[in-house]
Amino acid sequence: MPSTPDAPTLLAAIARFLAADVLQEVQDPARRFRLRIAAHTLGGIARELAVGSDLARAELAALGAEVPTDSADLPTAVAAARRAMVGRIRDPSTGADELGALRKALLDIEGASAALGQPRFSRDLHIEEPR
C-alpha cells in the first residue's frame, strides 16, 4: 500500500467530491452543467494518467511505428506516427488490404480512447436493433 496517493487517485477523488458534494450546493442550472463537465473531465484525466501510456504504446503498434523506451517520448512519437500514417492513407497507392487492416486496428484504439473519457462507451460493433 503506497503511503501517498498518486495523481490518478487524487484526481478521481476530486472528481467524486465535485460531483457528489459540491454539486449539491449549486442551484444555478448553467453552473451545475459546467460543474458536471469539470468533474467528468477530471475523471477522464485520472483514467488517462493511469493507463494512457499503455494506450499510446498500443496506438504506436497499430500505426506500425517504433515504441520509445522512455515514456516521456510517447506524445512526440504518437504525433509523428499519426502524421506519417495520414500521409500513407492519402497516398492512392496504399491498397485496400492495408487500409482494411489499419481500420480494424484503429477501431480498437479509438474504442479504448473513447472509453477513457466515457467509461460506459459501448465498443460493441452491433448496437442497433435489427430491422
Next chain:
Amino acid sequence: MHPSSTDLLTEFPWLGRLADTLGDATITAVSPLAGGACQDNFRIDGTSGGVPFRYALRSDARSSLPGSLDRAAEAQAIRAAVAADVPTPGVCHELADLLREGATATVLEWRDGVAIAAKVLKDPRLAAAREALPGQLAAALVRIHSVGPDRALSFRPSTPWSSTGEDAVEPALAFTRWNLDTLPDPYPSLELALRWLSEHRPAPRPARLVHGDFRMGNFLVGPAGLTAVLDWEFAHWGSPAEDLGWLCVRDWRFGRLPLAAGGLTTRHAFFDAYTAAGGGPVDPAEVHWWEILGNLRWAAGAAHQTQRVLTGAEADLELLVIGRRVSEMAFEALRLIDVGAS
C-alpha cells in the same frame, strides 16, 4: 419605448434599441438561454400597448464554427422553411450591430417546449410525445426537403458545403477535407474514413433545402410532441439524405443506442415514416454514407470547438473539453464502415 428597469439597461445596454424596434414596448425580463454554441440566445419578456409578449433573441457570437451561417443568412433559411409550413419560429425583426458591432441579431417568435434531448428522451411526462415524434419529425423533414433552390431564391449561403447543383457529395467531401486540414493535429482514423467515403460516393441528387443540424437537442417538444424545429445555422442546399444520416449519428441518441433515429426509433422505421409522409423512397446505403460523413463532421466540429478556446476566441469550459471526444466519433465512423449499411 423603454425597458422598465434601469438595472436591465445597465446589464443589457442594447435593450433600448430593441424596445424601440418592438414598437411601444416595455421590456420586463431578459433571460439567457442555454444551447447554441455559436450564438448568444435570450428570452425577452415585455408588454407592448398593454399586451404581454415573449420573443427569442438570437445574436451572432464572437466566433463560430466553419460552415455556420450568420444570423442574416439564417433568417433567409427560416423564411423559406416557414413558407413551406415547417413548424419553426418565424423571424419578426433583424437588427444589425445590436449586441456588438458586426453581430446581427434576429427576433424570433417564441414557442413553448423542451429542447434538452435527455429530457425529451427520458421524461415520463413526454412519453406520448416520444410516440408521436418520429412521424412528426419525418413530416417536418419532408416539408424542409420540399424546398428547392428555385423556391427560395434569396437563400444563397456562402458556406462551402452548399450546392444548388446536382452534386451535393463533392462539396461535402471537399468541406470535410478542409475541416481536417485546418486542424493542427492529424487524425488517421478520420482520414481513413474520409478516404472510404471518397471511394464509395452515392449517386448525385438534385439539391434541396437541408436543415443541416436536424437532431435531438434542436427539436422543441411539448406533451403532444413536436412544437418547433430550431437552429438553422447550418442550413444549406444539399442532399436530403444528409439530414436523415445526421439524425442517426450516434451521439444524438443520448444512451438509447439501439434506436438509431435520435434515440426515438429504428433507422428503418424512421425511413418508412419519411416515405409515408411523402418524402419518397429512402436508400439505406446512401443514408449510411451520410451518417459516416456526419460522424466525421461532428468529430472535426468538436476539435474545432476546442480550437476556438485554445486560440483565445472563446473561454468556455464545455467548448475546451469537447475536443477530447473526437475518439467517440472516430470509432463510430469506423464501426459503421465495418458493419455496412443495415
